């Protein structure tokens with residue numbers, strides 16, 4: 001019987017140019033983040049700085065520990081931290097800065113490391129950095145693989161991520177002391193139950209054999225409804241998007257089913273990433289030519305464009321038309337903590353301190369980058385130029 005976990009760990013370590021014992025597996029990416037924060041000793045009274053343009057589960061991992069997420073605004077050209085806003089959010093309570101590589105685009109990591117180092121010197125204790133690399137596996141920043149800059153990084157292998165194991169995640173920790181602490185924390189991990197493993201296999205089956213161009217939208221709607229009702233293994237359960245209580249059985253390990261899937265996904269990743277980058281270049285050229293907002297290639301040397309952000313007016317109509325044209329638009333991130341189904345105060349978001357993020361949340365859609373026929377998307381954009389900002 002092949003040892004899938006060992007093989008998978010080896011393949012990840014090779015991509016990230018790290019040691020195998022630096023990789024730790026979890027049921028989901030958010031669980032990896034939660035484990036890391038616990039290993040860093042985060043608790044009540046501590047602050048963790050994150051960007052106000054993220055997934056709600058990032059804020060939840062902080063809140064589950066009784067700590068406070070503090071949101072910095074984003075830079076409109078990178079969709080990541082605005083450095084001035086980030087500096088303004090550092091306080092004597094800051095323990096961690098989480099740098100996200102939104103859509104696979106890392107930015108200013110050296111500067112953020114320097115901000116953390118300055119804060120560590122000022123407060124006489126360590127301010128950690130974590131790379132939220134859930135969008136960026138397989139790309140690189142200034143010649144180093146994404147996910148290898150900060151003290152630690154975490155990754156997601158959920159459906160919509162660079163490669164998928166259905167749900168899944170892992171983290172990478174370079175610091176030996178932190179690794180030891182995480183190993184102790186991981187003693188509390190629960191094993192995935194039979195029901196969860198069976199549901200995951202069922203989801204693989206549905207994805208492979210039942211979801212096609214005709215069934216995609218009805219299936220997506222059904223899947224979202226079922227996961228909100230906690231009736232399937234969704235990426236987020238109902239409680240996670242409507243409140244800040246940690247769901248039962250949250251701190252869970254990864255299963256053998258996922259290791260096997262992960263190996264397959266990794267093998268195909270270079271080809272998929274090459275397609276994503278090619279498509280992103282097509283969109284960029286089109287938007288640049290028409291004087292619209294585009295992602296500037298000069299800012300990003302080798303990034304995977306898991307999605308391509310597009311800013312539009314009258315988003316509802318634009319979406320409806322895209323759905324009719326069979327173009328699948330993504331929703332990252334239509335809220336500072338997406339997809340929050342309760343008032344933002346629940347997650348301690350101060351919207352007025354996030355002017356750029358709030359504007360973009362109201363305008364953004366994501367173009368698909370795994371498209372075999374990008375010309376279809378470009379034709380659609382051409383016919384909707386008046387919507388595009």
Ligand SMILES: Cc1ncc(COP(=O)(O)O)c(C=O)c1O
Pocket residue numbers: 028029030031054055057058100132134135155156157158168169235
């Ligand atoms: C920016 C960001 N961070 C973290 C996560 C969490 O990953 P997972 O779904 O594997 O818990 C997501 C998920 O979509 C995300 O978009």
